[in-house]
Amino acid sequence: MLSFKNLSLRRGIRELLHDVTxxxxxxxRIGITGxxxxxxxxxxxxxxxxxQADSGDFSLTAGTVIAHVAQETPAVDxxxxxxxxDGDTALRELEKSIEQxxxxxxxxxxxxxxxxxxxxxxxxxxxRAARLLHGLGFSAAQEQLPxxxxxxxxxxxLNLAQALMCRSDLLLLDEPTNxxxxxxVIWLEDWLRQYPGMLLLISHDRxxxxxxxxxxxxxxxxxxxxxxxxxxxxxxxxAEQLAHQQAQYLKQQREIxxxxxxxxxxxxxxxxxxxxxxxxxxxxxxxxxSQAHVDSPFExxxxxxxxxxxxxxxxxxxxxxxxxxxxxxxxxxxxxEGDRIGLLGHNGAGKSTLIKLLAGxxxxxxxxCIPAKGINVGYFAQHQLEQLDGEASPLLHLQRIDPQxxxxxxxxxxxxxxxxxxxxxxxxxxxxxxxxxxxxxxxxVYQRPxLLLLDEPTNxxxxxxxxxxxxxxxxxxxxxxxxxHDRHLxxxxxxxxxxVADAAVGPFDGDLDDYRRWVKExxxxxxxxxxxxxxxxxxxxxQRQHAAARREQLRPxxxxxxxxxxxxxxxxxxxxxxxxxxxxSDIYEExxxxxxxxxxxxxxxxxxxxxxxxxxxxxxxEALDAMQ
Numbered sequence: 049m050l051s052f053k054n055l056s057l058r059r060g061i062r063e064l065l066h067d068v069t070x071x072x073x074x075x076x077r078i079g080i081t082g083x084x085x086x087x088x089x090x091x092x093x094x095x096x097x098x099x100q101a102d103s104g105d106f107s108l109t110a111g112t113v114i115a116h117v118a119q120e121t122p123a124v125d126x127x128x129x130x131x132x133x134d135g136d137t138a139l140r141e142l143e144k145s146i147e148q149x150x151x152x153x154x155x156x157x158x159x160x161x162x163x164x165x166x167x168x169x170x171x172x173x174x175x176r177a178a179r180l181l182h183g184l185g186f187s188a189a190q191e192q193l194p195x196x197x198x199x200x201x202x203x204x205x206l207n208l209a210q211a212l213m214c215r216s217d218l219l220l221l222d223e224p225t226n227x228x229x230x231x232x233v234i235w236l237e238d239w240l241r242q243y244p245g246m247l248l249l250i251s252h253d254r255x256x257x258x259x260x261x262x263x264x265x266x267x268x269x270x271x272x273x274x275x276x277x278x279x280x281x282x283x284x285x286x287a288e289q290l291a292h293q294q295a296q297y298l299k300q301q302r303e304i305x306x307x308x309x310x311x312x313x314x315x316x317x318x319x320x321x322x323x324x325x326x327x328x329x330x331x332x333x334x335x336x337x338s339q340a341h342v343d344s345p346f347e348x349x350x351x352x353x354x355x356x357x358x359x360x361x362x363x364x365x366x367x368x369x370x371x372x373x374x375x376x377x378x379x380x381x382x383x384x385e386g387d388r389i390g391l392l393g394h395n396g397a398g399k400s401t402l403i404k405l406l407a408g409x410x411x412x413x414x415x416x417c418i419p420a421k422g423i424n425v426g427y428f429a430q431h432q433l434e435q436l437d438g439e440a441s442p443l444l445h446l447q448r449i450d451p452q453x454x455x456x457x458x459x460x461x462x463x464x465x466x467x468x469x470x471x472x473x474x475x476x477x478x479x480x481x482x483x484x485x486x487x488x489x490x491x492x493v494y495q496r497p498x499l500l501l502l503d504e505p506t507n508x509x510x511x512x513x514x515x516x517x518x519x520x521x522x523x524x525x526x527x528x529x530x531x532x533h534d535r536h537l538x539x540x541x542x543x544x545x546x547x548v549a550d551a552a553v554g555p556f557d558g559d560l561d562d563y564r565r566w567v568k569e570x571x572x573x574x575x576x577x578x579x580x581x582x583x584x585x586x587x588x589x590x591q592r593q594h595a596a597a598r599r600e601q602l603r604p605x606x607x608x609x610x611x612x613x614x615x616x617x618x619x620x621x622x623x624x625x626x627x628x629x630x631x632x633s634d635i636y637e638e639x640x641x642x643x644x645x646x647x648x649x650x651x652x653x654x655x656x657x658x659x660x661x662x663x664x665x666x667x668x669x670e671a672l673d674a675m676q
Contacts, residue, residue: 049073050095050218050246052272055104057087057094064090066270067104072263074109074217077240077247079257079279082267083345084482084510088250091267092116092220095248108218115216117224121203123196128186131195131206132177135213139170168215180209182574183235184228185395201227212239219243222250226507229395230533231567252511254279255535258659278659281652288648346516348464348490350524353498357420359384360499360527361406365415368401375401377551379415383499387527390542392556392563397548399531403429403503406529426497428505433484438477442467442487445476446494465490466513481508489517498526506534535560612665619661623654 050072057065064087072078080088093099094106096114115135124131134140142165149158165171181191184205190198195206204227211219221240225233237259240247248265251257257264257279264275264282275282363381367374375398383389383406391399404410405417407427437445442465446458462472465486476487485508492500500521506514514534521528521541532538538545539560547556556563626647629635635644 049109051105051107053105053107055106056102057090057099058102059087059090059099063102063270065267065272068272069104070265070272070274072246072248072265072274074246075244076263077243077261078249078263078265078274079261080248080250080265080267081252081257081279081282081511083512084480086267088267089222091272092222092248092250095218095220112217113215114218114220115211115214116220117204117211117222118207121195121207125194125196127192128181128195128198128206129174129177129191132180132209132213133173135210136173136215138168138215139165139173142168142170177209177213180212183232183239183571184209185232205232208236217245219245219247221247223252224249225251225253225256225533228533230392230535230563231394231570233533234564234567235571252506252509252514253534253536254511254514277652278655280655284648284651284655288644345466346464346513348461348493348516349520350493350526351496353424353496353526355422355424356385356498356526357422360420360423362418363405363412363415364418366405366412366417367414368398368405368410369413370401374413374551376405376548376553377414379405379553381406381553383527383529385498385525385527387529388541388543389527389529390538390545391529391531391548392545393548398551398553399548400429400503402548402553403427403501403529403531406499407501423499424495424497425499425501426492426495427501427503428488428492429503430507432488433481433508436476436484436487439475441473441475442490443472445487445491449491449494461494462490482510482513485509486513493520500524500526500528500530502528502530502532504532505530506532506537609665609668612661612668615661616658616665619654619658623651623658626651626654 052068052070055065055068056063057068080091082088090099094101095108096116142161146158146161146165149161169176178188178191182188186202186205195203198206208224211221224236228236233253233256237256240249240260247260249257249261261278262276264277264279266273266275266282266286275285277285359382361381361383363379366376366379368376368379379402391402393399401410405412407425408417408419409427409429411417440448442462443455443458446462447453447455450458459468459472462468467487467490476484479487485505489505505517509517514537518537518540521537528541530538530542545556545559545563546553556566558566629647630651634640635647
């Protein structure tokens with residue numbers, strides 16, 4: 049149990065938390081949310097005894113083992129597998145004791161220690177560490193490479209694996225998905241859902257939170273409020289609270305109307321194509337999501353580009369390589385106005401390489417990249433944060449782009465990205481990663497591009513800025529290509545999904561839920577491929593008998609899946625009806641308070657029911673796939 053009683057916490061002269069009283073219990077998976085700078089990471093520092101409370105009490109059950117992800121990785125020559133095993137401190141202590149007992153020839157003590165090793169499942173440590181490394185994207189060959197041979201992002205994965213290896217009672221994760229690709233995020237979700245201890249998770253990835261947490265602890269105005277349910281449940285409850293504040297209510301209604309305009313505009317164009325329908329549903333969800341974020345400090349949009357050539361850019365039989373190693377080959381793309389493309393594929397498959405080709409940051413080694421006359425590319429990549437002038441202010445960065453604009457015009461624009469007052473004229477060197485990312489995005493938006501290339505744009509951005517960016521991208525009239533592990537962003541802005549795999553780029557037939565299943569299937573195939581081959585000695589008759597028996601085994605699962613699919617359809621239909629009710633302005637009037645409460649409760653029930661049925665469907669489908 050983790051308990052805070054009348055707790056106040058400061059960093060310097062700034063009070064982050066004031067008179068907070070809350071209890072977290074074993075087995076709870078709690079998402080810690082709130083804007084950047086409100087004290088989420090400081091809360092973790094308090095739990096790890098790196099900070100002391102200024103007043104009040106903080107207590108943790110005696111003997112609690114805490115695991116967290118180290119921010120630094122020593123450049124040691126230790127193999128990656130052994131580095132990960134270091135996370136199991138109980139194992140390492142036993143191994144040292146066993147070595148000492150062997151040196152002293154103490155057979156009785158050695159027997160006890162070997163029994164203890166079996167009790168903690170120490171003999172499977174190599175296998176456990178290897179599974180963690182595989183889940184986090186490392187190949188079998190990389191397990192024995194020295195830690196010093198890995199880049200910064202991969203070392204962060206090693207630190208994450210080490211934290212997961214720990215036999216912890218409390219796991220602290222601060223933005224664990226920032227350096228992960230979508231495939232690894234999917235694996236991590238499943239691992240965390242099985243974690244038996246207490247999890248405290250700081251994340252700005254709403255889909256990740258929805259899949260993992262059982263509670264939300266929201267930090268705002270120096271207070272911490274605990275909500276039961278997923279992040280979507282928290283948003284619904286917060287929207288109801290804001291609806292009782294008249295000024296926020298009026299702004300909320302304007303936001304709903306604004307978002308509904310997107311929905312209606314897209315509905316008029318939508319075909320029966322699966323991606324179009326998927327995005328339409330995402331837009332309808334956003335009309336509800338926006339209600340919980342009407343007090344966001346961010347408000348901006350993309351102006352219409354000066355030119356919209358058609359096509360904007362073409363790749364013809366293009367190939368890309370690094371050091372004579374071909375990454376992409378024979379790529380043909382025709383980018384036109386209105387394209388909204390999300391790129392899928394595992395880390396290293398070539399997604400960022402394709403973005404660089406399109407941006408002109410690298411040239412094809414074969415084939416052609418043909419930009420249109422009048423092309424204006426807005427390119428966001430993580431390295432651009434480091435290319436900002438540390439001595440210049442946000443205002444000066446924009447003045448260099450547009451010397452003719454007045455200072456007030458530029459200040460008004462920067463205000464939409466929360467660069468206000470002195471912050472607009474302060475050097476950017478001490479800015480956080482999130483603040484630098486906002487500035488780079490502001491500079492891109494200001495230049496009115498007709499082709500947007502976004503490579504992991506949400507890293508370092510908090511939930512409010514992610515939502516503001518998603519909303520602005522809905523209005524963008526040029527062509528958009530995005531790489532992101534933020535599935536909410538992809539669902540909301542991408543009409544088309546392309547899969548980058550095996551040096552090729554082609555359409556992905558399905559939506560992100562299908563992609564999740566595809567990733568799991570690839571993991572299963574990898575595991576099967578690594579298992580020893582089994583030689584079959586069955587006769588044809590035995591094979592026919594086996595096939596008949598297998599069909600009988602499959603039938604109950606197939607029937608169960610059909611039943612669950614009918615339930616999903618029923619719940620989804622009712623959910624759309626609830627969304628329609630919540631979109632009506634009169635439901636928020638005082639006389640309809642009880643009715644609103646009933647609708648929100650029903651919405652919460654439907655969200656949970658859908659999640660439960662979807663999980664049952666997924667498990668049944670995986671079981672069926674495994675049997676087939």
